[in-house]
Amino acid sequence: xxxxxxxxxxxxxxxxxxxxxxxxxxxxxxxxxxxxxxxxxxxxxxxxxxxxxxxxxxxxxxxxxxxxxxxxxxxxxxxxxxxxxxxxxxxxxxxxxxxxxxxxxxxxxxxxxxxxxxxxxxxxxxxxxxxxxxxxxxxxxxxxxxxxxxxxxxxxxxxxxxxxxxxxxxxxxxxxxxxxxxxxxxxxxxxxxxxxxxxxxxxxxxxxxxxxxxx
Amino acid sequence: xxxxxxxxxxxxxxxxxxxxxxxxxxxxxxxxxxxxxxxxxxxxxxxxxxxxxxxxxxxxxxxxxxxxxxxxxxxxxxxxxxxxxxxxxxxxxxxxxxxxxxxxxxxxxxxxxxxxxxxxxxxxxxxxxxxxxxxxxxxxxxxxxxxxxxxxxxxxxxxxxxxxxxxxxxxxxxxxxxxxxxxxxxxxxxxxxxxxxxxxxxxxxxxxxxxxxxx
DNA sequence: ATCTGTGAAGTGGTTCACAGCC
DNA sequence: GGCTGTGAACCACTTCACAGAT
Numbered sequence: 001x002x003x004x005x006x007x008x009x010x011x012x013x014x015x016x017x018x019x020x021x022x023x024x025x026x027x028x029x030x031x032x033x034x035x036x037x038x039x040x041x042x043x044x045x046x047x048x049x050x051x052x053x054x055x056x057x058x059x060x061x062x063x064x065x066x067x068x069x070x071x072x073x074x075x076x077x078x079x080x081x082x083x084x085x086x087x088x089x090x091x092x093x094x095x096x097x098x099x100x101x102x103x104x105x106x107x108x109x110x111x112x113x114x115x116x117x118x119x120x121x122x123x124x125x126x127x128x129x130x131x132x133x134x135x136x137x138x139x140x141x142x143x144x145x146x147x148x149x150x151x152x153x154x155x156x157x158x159x160x161x162x163x164x165x166x167x168x169x170x171x172x173x174x175x176x177x178x179x180x181x182x183x184x185x186x187x188x189x190x191x192x193x194x195x196x197x198x199x200x201x202x203x204x205x206x207x208x209x210x211x212x213x214x215x
Numbered sequence: 216x217x218x219x220x221x222x223x224x225x226x227x228x229x230x231x232x233x234x235x236x237x238x239x240x241x242x243x244x245x246x247x248x249x250x251x252x253x254x255x256x257x258x259x260x261x262x263x264x265x266x267x268x269x270x271x272x273x274x275x276x277x278x279x280x281x282x283x284x285x286x287x288x289x290x291x292x293x294x295x296x297x298x299x300x301x302x303x304x305x306x307x308x309x310x311x312x313x314x315x316x317x318x319x320x321x322x323x324x325x326x327x328x329x330x331x332x333x334x335x336x337x338x339x340x341x342x343x344x345x346x347x348x349x350x351x352x353x354x355x356x357x358x359x360x361x362x363x364x365x366x367x368x369x370x371x372x373x374x375x376x377x378x379x380x381x382x383x384x385x386x387x388x389x390x391x392x393x394x395x396x397x398x399x400x401x402x403x404x405x406x407x408x409x410x411x412x413x414x415x416x417x418x419x420x421x422x423x424x425x426x427x428x429x430x
Numbered sequence: 431a432t433c434t435g436t437g438a439a440g441t442g443g444t445t446c447a448c449a450g451c452c
Numbered sequence: 453g454g455c456t457g458t459g460a461a462c463c464a465c466t467t468c469a470c471a472g473a474t
Contacts, residue, residue: 010443014421018414022396026373036455043398049445049458056457064456065452081417082424100315112416151419158241174426175419177412181237183258191422193415197392199233200408201327202296204366204390206229207406209297211389225465251433264436264467271435279434279473434473445462452455 013054017077019044020051024074036067083111088149090116090173092164093156094124094134097179101155102130115147116140118167120160137167144171151175158182165192228269232292234259235266239289251282298326303364305331305388307379308371309339309349312394316370317345330362331355333382335375352382359386366390373397380407 023043027035041048055061061076062068078084089107091098091114098117101107107114117132118140119125127134135143143149152168154161154176161180168176175191178184186192238258242250256263270276276291277283293299304322306313306329313332316322322329332347333355334340342349350358358364367383369376369391376395383391390406393399401407 008442009425011418012443014418015414017421018411018417019398021417022373022411022414023398026397029374038455045398045400047445049447050443052455052457053444060457062456063452064450065454067455080421082420083417087416087420096319104311106413110413110416112413150423151416158237159244174423177415177419179412182241183234183238183260185260189426191419191426193418195410195412195415196233196237197394197410198321198325198327199230199237200392200410201302201325201366202233202236202298203226203229203408204392204406205297205302206232206295208365208389210224211404211406223464227465253433262467264469265465267433267435268466275435277434280432281474282433432474434471436469436471438468438470440467441465443462443464446460448458448460450455450457452453 009057013057014081016044016046016050016054017081019046020054021074021077021081024070024077028070028074032070034067034069037062040068085111087112087151088115088147089113089151089153089177090118090140090144090147090149090168091153091155092118092137092140092168093154093160093180094119094121094127094129095155095157098155099129101153101179102132112151114153115149116143118143137164140167141171144168144173149173151177154178154180154184156180224272228272229296231259231261231265231269232296234261235269236289236292236296239285239292243285243289247285249282249284252277255283301326301328302366303328303330303362304366304368304392305329305333305355305359305362305364305383306368306370307333307352307355307383308369308375308395309334309336309342309344310370310372313370314344316368316394317347327366329368330364331358333358352379355382356386359383359388364388366392369393369395369399371395 037048037051041051058080061073089112094117117134118137119134120137124134125136152173154164156164158181161182162184165184165186169186169190177193179195181196252263252266256266273295276288304327309332332349333352334349335352339349340351367388369379371379373396376397377399380399380401384401384405392408394410
């Protein structure tokens with residue numbers, strides 16, 4: 001695994017690294033072997049020196065006078081991000097969204113295996129969804145220990161998100177992907193990422209409205 | 216509609232406004248009528264003066280010595296964001312994700328109506344999904360004009376995302392919510408927001424890995 | 431007395447510009 | 453000659469600290 005040179009890495013850098021991988025994978029699929037920071041920057045909608053600086057946090061992955069070998073750069077970045085391995089996850093909240101995610105093949109494809117599904121609704125417990133038996137949330141702790149899980153996914157309604165988070169933290173999980181439309185509070189050593197595409201729709205709404213007002 | 220005082224609004228401010236609304240709505244549901252910036256900041260995981268500054272871009276919504284009235288603040292922020300109205304959207308790419316979104320009731324509930332579904336696969340054209348007939352992507356332009364649509368949602372595979380974007384831009388759309396794992400290029404006056412929860416999983420992966428390495 | 435709104439100070443991320451290497 | 457890697461300059465957002473309002 002690749003280790004960073006520097007102590008602190010900007011959050012924005014990590015987000016961009018994920019973008020770079022995405023774009024590079026598409027470039028590779030289209031048959032591009034080598035690319036320099038300038039065209040890659042254009043494809044990613046960032047500044048070229050931004051890319052070079054982001055990568056410089058972790059090492060020297062390019063060849064001066066040449067550029068970056070696409071395939072090897074993908075490998076380097078995925079190694080930096082720690083996604084060149086398998087991760088085991090559990091999902092809490094088997095509603096519509098939860099079911100959709102459990103059935104989403106892309107998770108396994110990208111190395112994020114959902115190995116447990118939990119809900120506190122007695123009517124759902126015991127049900128089988130996408131090959132997993134829905135288990136009572138109370139049993140999260142034992143199961144997480146058994147299954148060697150590090151990431152939890154919350155897909156509960158907002159009012160139950162914090163309780164789900166508490167269970168996950170108690171079970172020793174290290175990262176939470178929260179789809180519930182609510183903020184959650186967790187200890188410092190647990191990482192939380194929020195996914196809410198309405199936030200993005202709000203941003204579009206604002207930009208379109210504001211843009212129009214300035215004409 | 217609320218209009219900003221200042222010329223340029225930081226992107227981060229808009230993202231936070233969406234968070235504030237989310238948290239305030241949950242507070243309202245729990246029966247909180249008034250809140251000051253300090254506890255609101257805690258609930259949103261930001262600095263209190265950050266909130267006050269964010270709001271100050273758009274007006275004075277608080278009462279000195281008292282705080283903010285939750286209900287009225289929600290109304291002010293949604294007005295600022297332009298989400299206190301209905302938006303009409305179309306979706307391009309009726310795959311698994313597209314279908315899930317078409318069936319997702321939350322869109323209508325939050326004022327974002329999906330009024331058209333498009334795909335270029337002849338086998339899907341004519342099919343009915345969630346009360347909408349799937350139409351050939353070629354007919355996007357006429358339909359968008361008829362239906363008075365301003366936002367497009369892309370749920371195609373990555374290799375077809377740019378083409379979908381081109382069709383949407385050509386049809387005169389002003390904003391795009393892109394779920395496809397690919398960057399797209401559009402004219403300056405069209406806004407794009409990207410949704411990719413694998414990026415968030417990558418961020419978790421990095422943080423957990425990096426955190427562990429520093430012990 | 432309390433809490434907002436805001437200029438000023440501080441901080442951190444981005445961009446520039448060029449030295450270093452292929 | 454071309455492109456990376458990187459210190460320095462720049463810029464923007466964040467935080468502080470306090471004046472102003474109730």
